[in-house]
Amino acid sequence: MTQQSPAEGSRSLPPLSDLERGRRVYRHRQARRSVAISLLSTVVFAVVIALVLVGSPGWQVTRDTFFNPEYFWPALPKVAEGLLLNMQVLAIAVVGVAVVAVVLAGLRSLKGPVFFPLRFLAAAYTDLFRGMPFLIVLYLIGFGIPALGFSDKPISVVLLGTVALILTYSSYVAEVLRAGIEAVHPSQRLAARSLGLSHYGALRLVVLPQAVRKVTPALMNDFVSMQKDVGLISVLGAVDAIRAAQVIVSNTYNYTPYVVAGLLFVLFSWPFIRLTDWLTARQQRREQIGGLV
Amino acid sequence: MNAPRRSSPPLRSPEQRRGDPATTAPRRSSPPQLSFGQPVLQLRGIVKSFGANHVLRGIDLEVARHEVVALIGASGSGKSTLLKTANLLERIDDGQILLAGDDISDPRVDVDGVRARIGVVFQHYNLFPHLSVLDNVTLGLRKVRRLARADAERRGMTLLERIGLAAQARAYPDRLSGGQQQRVAIARAIAPDPELLLLDEITSALDPQLVGEVLDLVAELKGAGSTILMATHEIGFARRVADRIVFLHGGRICEQGPPGQVLDAPQHPQTQEFLRRVLR
Ligand SMILES: Nc1ncnc2c1ncn2[C@@H]1O[C@H](COP(=O)(O)OP(=O)(O)O)[C@@H](O)[C@H]1O
Ligand SMILES: [Mg+2]
Numbered sequence: 001m002t003q004q005s006p007a008e009g010s011r012s013l014p015p016l017s018d019l020e021r022g023r024r025v026y027r028h029r030q031a032r033r034s035v036a037i038s039l040l041s042t043v044v045f046a047v048v049i050a051l052v053l054v055g056s057p058g059w060q061v062t063r064d065t066f067f068n069p070e071y072f073w074p075a076l077p078k079v080a081e082g083l084l085l086n087m088q089v090l091a092i093a094v095v096g097v098a099v100v101a102v103v104l105a106g107l108r109s110l111k112g113p114v115f116f117p118l119r120f121l122a123a124a125y126t127d128l129f130r131g132m133p134f135l136i137v138l139y140l141i142g143f144g145i146p147a148l149g150f151s152d153k154p155i156s157v158v159l160l161g162t163v164a165l166i167l168t169y170s171s172y173v174a175e176v177l178r179a180g181i182e183a184v185h186p187s188q189r190l191a192a193r194s195l196g197l198s199h200y201g202a203l204r205l206v207v208l209p210q211a212v213r214k215v216t217p218a219l220m221n222d223f224v225s226m227q228k229d230v231g232l233i234s235v236l237g238a239v240d241a242i243r244a245a246q247v248i249v250s251n252t253y254n255y256t257p258y259v260v261a262g263l264l265f266v267l268f269s270w271p272f273i274r275l276t277d278w279l280t281a282r283q284q285r286r287e288q289i290g291g292l293v
Numbered sequence: 294m295n296a297p298r299r300s301s302p303p304l305r306s307p308e309q310r311r312g313d314p315a316t317t318a319p320r321r322s323s324p325p326q327l328s329f330g331q332p333v334l335q336l337r338g339i340v341k342s343f344g345a346n347h348v349l350r351g352i353d354l355e356v357a358r359h360e361v362v363a364l365i366g367a368s369g370s371g372k373s374t375l376l377k378t379a380n381l382l383e384r385i386d387d388g389q390i391l392l393a394g395d396d397i398s399d400p401r402v403d404v405d406g407v408r409a410r411i412g413v414v415f416q417h418y419n420l421f422p423h424l425s426v427l428d429n430v431t432l433g434l435r436k437v438r439r440l441a442r443a444d445a446e447r448r449g450m451t452l453l454e455r456i457g458l459a460a461q462a463r464a465y466p467d468r469l470s471g472g473q474q475q476r477v478a479i480a481r482a483i484a485p486d487p488e489l490l491l492l493d494e495i496t497s498a499l500d501p502q503l504v505g506e507v508l509d510l511v512a513e514l515k516g517a518g519s520t521i522l523m524a525t526h527e528i529g530f531a532r533r534v535a536d537r538i539v540f541l542h543g544g545r546i547c548e549q550g551p552p553g554q555v556l557d558a559p560q561h562p563q564t565q566e567f568l569r570r571v572l573r
Contacts, residue, residue, distance in 0.1 A: 191419035194380055195433040195481070196409025205436060209423045 071256035079260045082244035089162050090230045096166035104174035109181050129171035138164045142236040161233030176218045180211030220276035227269040332357050333489050333520045340387035348374045350544030356522050361515050363531035364524040366541035372524035376491045380411050409437045412482030412490045416498050418474045420466040427462040433485045452480040472503030492523035540564045
């Protein structure tokens with residue numbers, strides 16, 4: 001058929017005009033100036049903050065209780081070990097959240113009066129757990145389930161914390177996914193169904209993949225905030241990073257271990273935060289190919 | 294054997310399945326249980342309303358094997374609605390739809406099985422943007438017909454070569470022109486070798502210079518023996534490929550016949566009026 005061959009290579013382009021050359025020199029100079037200005041203002045800002053901190057009346061005491069190297073290094077291995085537990089819980093919870101959230105979002109996307117009870121249940125679930133503070137969910141699950149007395153042996157607090165995390169975050173993620181599903185144009189479902197795919201097949205093969213792409217930044221955000229909230233399982237007594245720090249603090253009355261834990265959490269989530277930013281930027285670039293604004 | 298089977302699912306008989314080895318691409322063959330000359334599609338007294346808007350008021354229409362029927366009519370005359378009812382994308386309010394003799398308006402019918410037997414091409418292509426061109430074409434083969442990926446892709450590549458887009462097999466739809474996308478959509482629709490092809494104004498979203506390549510492909514499908522029911526506003530094209538022109542007006546078939554008759558010597562004043570406006 002009539003296929004256009006790719007246009008001749010750039011070699012055949014005429015040489016750059018003086019006009020364009022001038023524009024490029026100007027833009028280059030402007031770019032360098034912007035970089036210089038932002039560098040300078042950043043440095044000035046950092047210096048001001050440092051001076052204010054160091055100059056504050058309580059700086060000596062604050063430094064010794066929060067940023068004390070004597071406590072920093074000894075605390076590091078113990079807190080890091082605790083963080084390992086946080087990571088394990090997170091890994092399991094993420095899988096649980098993915099499964100439960102997809103099922104919830106799928107249920108809520110069912111059409112027709114027959115499915116009203118299912119839709120209603122899914123909606124009630126998401127409303128409940130989105131509205132309830134995570135700490136409360138943790139307490140209710142962590143202390144409520146063992147109180148029911150189903151098991152003679154004590155139930156692992158790590159397990160209970162993981163369940164609580166899944167309950168809360170699956171409701172957030174389900175809502176994000178549902179928004180994504182609704183953002184996929186109905187004609188896509190129509191096209192999928194007219195190929196003979198079932199409702200489920202169309203959802204799995206056509207709608208969900210597009211929905212997930214649309215909401216990836218939001219999902220990553222939920223993931224990052226989950227990375228932090230996984231530290232709350234310490235309130236149940238699980239010896240995670242925060243709990244490990246707490247133990248040291250209560251023995252030494254020095255708060256540096258908390259800073260250690262905080263830094264470790266930041267370090268742990270930092271790659272994902274960058275990844276989220278990168279994904280968001282890439283999606284934006286894709287959606288406005290060729291635009292200047 | 295040739296009596297219209299009032300079939301509940303599955304619609305494809307077991308013999309047919311066995312004779313359709315998964316390793317070979319689906320063949321174009323008339324199902325053995327059909328008597329020759331049985332219409333592929335029979336619409337009997339189709340009624341469809343949207344609230345108080347009575348779009349179809351009793352449509353009787355048959356499409357024979359290898360026949361190309363063009364639906365024409367003003368915008369809003371119900372062409373799309375008629376095509377959707379034939380594919381069970383809209384539920385009819387009354388009447389009966391037979392596909393190769395099977396009553397597919399029976400609520401016990403396997404809806405997905407019926408749709409797998411009918412290919413549809415929409416005005417706005419509706420390709421799946423997250424799938425490559427080849428995956429778009431083979432999705433139905435793999436997930437509905439359950440062909441192995443390798444077999445599905447062999448058939449998919451054959452089709453893409455036929456429509457001149459083999460080089461773009463791994464590209465994503467947004468890299469293609471409108472005409473190319475629509476040709477891929479046609480390839481996707483014919484990949485499972487459907488008994489009937491429904492085309493809904495497939496060129497009306499295209500730039501004029503891209504219309505030709507799509508229409509040429511449809512003409513080629515006709516040459517290869519496809520059974521086609523199409524809504525179109527390309528009167529010249531309808532004249533070229535259609536065996537029969539059906540003019541819809543007021544929810545009924547106002548006039549129908551061979552192109553030479555309906556287009557050149559329309560009997561009904563409404564048809565004359567419509568053609569005067571579109572041919573102007
Ligand atoms: N899903 C729908 N809900 C309500 N009205 C509809 C729907 N689909 C089509 N209609 C109405 O049915 C009539 C016929 O539409 P359509 O079949 O799309 O006509 P055509 O394809 O011939 O332009 C129009 O009046 C349209 O507004
Ligand atoms: Mg239409």
